[in-house]
Amino acid sequence: MRTPIVAGNWKMHKTVAQAVELTRSLRRxxxxxxxxxxxxxxxxxxxxxxxxxxxxxxxxLGSQDMHFEEQGAFTGEVSPSMVAELCQFVILGHSERRQxxxxxxxxxxxxxxxxxxxxxxxxxxxGENLDQNRAGETAAWVGGQVRSAFEGISPEDASRVVIxxxxxxxxxxxxxxxxxxxxxxxxxxxxxxxxxxxxETVAQSIRVQYGGSVKPDNVAAFAIQPEIDGALVGGASLxxxxxxxxxxxxxx
Ligand code: PGA
Numbered sequence: 001m002r003t004p005i006v007a008g009n010w011k012m013h014k015t016v017a018q019a020v021e022l023t024r025s026l027r028r029x030x031x032x033x034x035x036x037x038x039x040x041x042x043x044x045x046x047x048x049x050x051x052x053x054x055x056x057x058x059x060x061l062g063s064q065d066m067h068f069e070e071q072g073a074f075t076g077e078v079s080p081s082m083v084a085e086l087c088q089f090v091i092l093g094h095s096e097r098r099q100x101x102x103x104x105x106x107x108x109x110x111x112x113x114x115x116x117x118x119x120x121x122x123x124x125x126x127g128e129n130l131d132q133n134r135a136g137e138t139a140a141w142v143g144g145q146v147r148s149a150f151e152g153i154s155p156e157d158a159s160r161v162v163i164x165x166x167x168x169x170x171x172x173x174x175x176x177x178x179x180x181x182x183x184x185x186x187x188x189x190x191x192x193x194x195x196x197x198x199x200e201t202v203a204q205s206i207r208v209q210y211g212g213s214v215k216p217d218n219v220a221a222f223a224i225q226p227e228i229d230g231a232l233v234g235g236a237s238l239x240x241x242x243x244x245x246x247x248x249x250x251x252x
Pocket of ligand 1: 009166170171172173174211212213214232233234235236
């Protein structure tokens with residue numbers, strides 16, 4: 001049995017004060033919720049304060065990116081050990097990073113390996129764009145992204161990785177993918193590829209989230225799909241009551 005995992009990707013939102021306020025509110029609202037892992041991913045500037053605001057609550061913390069190098073002259077970058085001082089998770093290869101900041105599969109694989117070397121759980125994002133989707137290329141594209149992401153990663157480390165399947169056309173558009181189709185893509189293209197690489201036992205242990213316009217009014221349809229192990233949430237993670245509804249939808 002895979003424990004569902006719901007992560008809030010706050011993107012470039014929330015000052016330190018706003019991050020603390022949201023975290024405190026989530027802490028109160030989630031106190032009785034169990035059976036689902038919750039992760040908050042604020043901007044780098046708010047990580048330390050969010051960590052503090054989480055306190056002893058069972059809420060994970062993640063950054064939205066990191067460099068793969070240990071240290072050095074990389075102005076503006078944050079290293080794996082810096083992230084690991086505060087976080088248990090790191091989002092890698094988000095489509096916005098790929099689109100606006102030139103990230104590549106190969107670079108994100110280096111980051112994934114660095115994350116595991118620092119005992120961080122990477123949340124690796126994969127997903128096709130609208131043209132690829134319309135051309136029927138989703139399965140091949142997503143399978144290829146999964147292969148690149150796990151290059152050189154041991155089976156033990158692989159089972160600690162989380163994948164977020166996020167069709168690019170569904171992110172921030174209000175147009176979520178069809179839950180049954182997502183279930184099929186995850187089962188065949190993602191878990192099928194993982195099974196080819198690592199065997200069925202490891203493939204069954206890896207959690208795969210769906211991301212892209214997950215909201216309180218559509219979350220239930222995703223939560224009932226057997227291959228969907230949670231959600232990576234952007235817009236709806238910025239308001240406490242909305243995010244709490246999403247978390248609760250995935251409780252067993
Ligand atoms: P969205 O973003 O929920 O606002 O569509 C999801 C994501 O980018 O992870």
